[in-house]
Amino acid sequence: MSALLTVCRKEILETLRERRTLVSLLLGPLFGPILFTVIINMTVSRNLTSLDEVLEVPILGAEYAPNLVAYLRARSIAPIEDHDIQDVEQAAELVATGTYDVVLVIDEAFGKDFGTDRAARVALVVDRSKNRAASRVGRLRGAVDGYSQQIGLLRLVANGADPSLLRPLVVDELDVSTPASRSALMLGVLTYFLLFATLTGGLHLAIDTTAGERERKSLEPLLTLPVARSSLIVGKMTATVCYMLASLVLTLAAFTIALRQMPLEQIGMSSNFGFATAALAFALLCPFAPLGAALMTAVASFTKTYREAQTYLTFVLLVPTLPLIIASVLNIEPEAKLMWIPSLSQHLLITTLIKDQPLTPSFVAISVVSTLALGGLLGWLAVRLYRREAILG
Amino acid sequence: MIEVEGISKSFGAVRAVDGVSFTAADGRITGLLGPNGAGKSTCLRILSTVLEPDAGAARVGGIDLAAASLAARRVLGVLPHSSGLYQQLTGRENIEYYGRLHGIAEDRLAARVDALIERLELGAIASRKAKGFSQGERTKIALARALVHDPQHLLLDEPTNGLDVMATRHLRDWLRELRGQGRCVLLSSHVMQEVDALVDELVIIAAGRVTLRGSPAELAQRFPGRSLEEIFVEAVRGAERSAA
Numbered sequence: 001m002s003a004l005l006t007v008c009r010k011e012i013l014e015t016l017r018e019r020r021t022l023v024s025l026l027l028g029p030l031f032g033p034i035l036f037t038v039i040i041n042m043t044v045s046r047n048l049t050s051l052d053e054v055l056e057v058p059i060l061g062a063e064y065a066p067n068l069v070a071y072l073r074a075r076s077i078a079p080i081e082d083h084d085i086q087d088v089e090q091a092a093e094l095v096a097t098g099t100y101d102v103v104l105v106i107d108e109a110f111g112k113d114f115g116t117d118r119a120a121r122v123a124l125v126v127d128r129s130k131n132r133a134a135s136r137v138g139r140l141r142g143a144v145d146g147y148s149q150q151i152g153l154l155r156l157v158a159n160g161a162d163p164s165l166l167r168p169l170v171v172d173e174l175d176v177s178t179p180a181s182r183s184a185l186m187l188g189v190l191t192y193f194l195l196f197a198t199l200t201g202g203l204h205l206a207i208d209t210t211a212g213e214r215e216r217k218s219l220e221p222l223l224t225l226p227v228a229r230s231s232l233i234v235g236k237m238t239a240t241v242c243y244m245l246a247s248l249v250l251t252l253a254a255f256t257i258a259l260r261q262m263p264l265e266q267i268g269m270s271s272n273f274g275f276a277t278a279a280l281a282f283a284l285l286c287p288f289a290p291l292g293a294a295l296m297t298a299v300a301s302f303t304k305t306y307r308e309a310q311t312y313l314t315f316v317l318l319v320p321t322l323p324l325i326i327a328s329v330l331n332i333e334p335e336a337k338l339m340w341i342p343s344l345s346q347h348l349l350i351t352t353l354i355k356d357q358p359l360t361p362s363f364v365a366i367s368v369v370s371t372l373a374l375g376g377l378l379g380w381l382a383v384r385l386y387r388r389e390a391i392l393g
Numbered sequence: 394m395i396e397v398e399g400i401s402k403s404f405g406a407v408r409a410v411d412g413v414s415f416t417a418a419d420g421r422i423t424g425l426l427g428p429n430g431a432g433k434s435t436c437l438r439i440l441s442t443v444l445e446p447d448a449g450a451a452r453v454g455g456i457d458l459a460a461a462s463l464a465a466r467r468v469l470g471v472l473p474h475s476s477g478l479y480q481q482l483t484g485r486e487n488i489e490y491y492g493r494l495h496g497i498a499e500d501r502l503a504a505r506v507d508a509l510i511e512r513l514e515l516g517a518i519a520s521r522k523a524k525g526f527s528q529g530e531r532t533k534i535a536l537a538r539a540l541v542h543d544p545q546h547l548l549l550d551e552p553t554n555g556l557d558v559m560a561t562r563h564l565r566d567w568l569r570e571l572r573g574q575g576r577c578v579l580l581s582s583h584v585m586q587e588v589d590a591l592v593d594e595l596v597i598i599a600a601g602r603v604t605l606r607g608s609p610a611e612l613a614q615r616f617p618g619r620s621l622e623e624i625f626v627e628a629v630r631g632a633e634r635s636a637a
Binding site for chain 2: 003006007010013014015017170220223224225227390393
């Protein structure tokens with residue numbers, strides 16, 4: 001036991017002294033939260049433009065439809081003058097080059113056709129491949145459609161017809177999602193980052209203690225010491241788990257702080273990701289650390305060099321994230337039998353947490369037991385692999 | 394005392410060690426001599442218990458390696474081919490780490506490491522990280538590390554490799570001192586002149602077999618008029634011819 005702790009302490013100390021490793025260990029956990037902040041802020045600002053901001057749209061032929069332009073103005077859509085736009089081709093070019101998101105072109109015959117039984121024509125020049133522009137285009141289109149409908153209704157009334165003739169169907173949508181459950185969709189990605197940070201936190205040590213130690217030739221003298229190989233490798237895995245948990249704590253802390261700064265309410269989501277949630281999420285993810293450490297150590301002990309191990313482990317990092325991707329594609333709900341799958345069970349439980357729904361104790365129990373059991377199995381495998389003579393390379 | 398009885402070891406189709414037997418007595422320096430690839434390192438790796446022989450047996454201080462490898466490791470100090478120090482630890486920490494893994498209590502450990510640092514004149518490098526050590530400094534620390542638990546038996550795999558003249562002389566002095574303390578020292582080398590001055594007993598090994606054994610004086614007597622190097626070259630050629 002004391003040999004195990006001696007090994008664990010030495011591995012922790014040695015890694016602490018390696019500046020490059022330490023920096024990546026500290027910066028790694030920040031990657032997720034920063035990416036997250038950027039994405040959410042972009043989503044928020046894009047959604048908000050369509051509501052509050054004045055949308056400036058170049059209108060070609062504004063003089064043919066003063067009423068339409070006035071209607072748009074009332075909806076915060078301001079026409080701007082651009083003398084470069086003389087015809088549809090020029091408008092198309094300016095949209096294609098990205099100068100404008102959308103240009104409204106009013107037909108010369110608009111004034112003549114308007115009020116007759118011929119439909120007056122307007123054109124929206126847009127680039128559908130630009131997602132960024134979608135909300136602005138949608139807003140302008142909605143306003144133009146609104147004008148069209150309003151005029152249509154007025155004409156029906158003027159002719160003595162019931163306007164409801166034009167609306168044989170009324171569709172009501174009842175959105176039962178709560179702000180918390182809406183945020184779960186986006187914050188579901190959070191578990192992915194958490195699992196990833198946990199694994200990468202132990203990546204260096206898992207490789208260093210097996211392939212790395214062999215490559216630096218320090219393994220052979222170590223194996224001549226009167227210490228069971230199982231103590232050595234379990235001590236090394238314990239150190240790996242320590243770094244993984246440290247990485248997880250850092251990531252959780254960074255997320256907790258980052259989510260507080262985000263205007264989640266403005267896009268109809270709420271975040272209950274406070275200290276208590278973070279602590280619970282940590283507890284739920286804890287059993288995953290030994291599993292990941294054992295998996296990475298077992299894989300790394302097959303390889304000959306640090307570099308080779310790194311290549312293999314990059315793929316191994318993807319394995320635990322696979323169930324998450326399937327889960328989000330299929331939109332899976334928590335179920336008892338799914339709790340037997342490590343990483344998926346943690347994902348589902350943490351998503352439940354974020355949705356502000358109560359955790360089912362039996363689900364948590366299955367998740368913890370199955371994850372620890374698989375971790376134990378892989379740990380046993382890692383010990384077996386470490387006992388082989390081939391470990392010396 | 395180290396006793397080796399007919400050990401063999403194959404790696405795939407390669408028979409690295411083929412029925413090797415010899416004895417290394419206490420209070421003597423025994424040299425395992427042979428060309429590169431003769432099986433010296435494999436022999437020492439079997440004796441240091443990191444490899445298991447396919448056949449044969451070996452005892453260190455009367456302890457059978459196969460039956461009680463952990464007990465055997467307690468009476469063995471090993472200086473492997475590469476020193477394999479931990480780069481981020483200081484010289485002292487490298488020695489202490491092994492001391493702790495040998496189960497030496499903290500209070501005794503400090504005194505023991507101090508004594509080794511003084512005897513091996515490591516004061517200047519003890520508190521520096523192993524990262525920047527020269528080959529000679531690495532070997533010194535690795536030797537101190539191998540001696541931290543005061544072992545009766547010492548295995549050294551080509552210990553003078555990469556050392557300059559002064560460092561080599563120092564190493565020889567220490568090995569003679571250890572012999573004087575009654576320890577059993579077994580070292581390997583591929584350079585005849587090097588062991589000539591140092592060893593009491595020669596075990597010449599080629600193509601995985603022992604081809605010649607005896608003290609330098611005995612060998613000189615058995616092959617009069619020939620230098621040790623000539624004897625060595627002939628023994629190796631003979632073994633390689635019969636193996637081919």
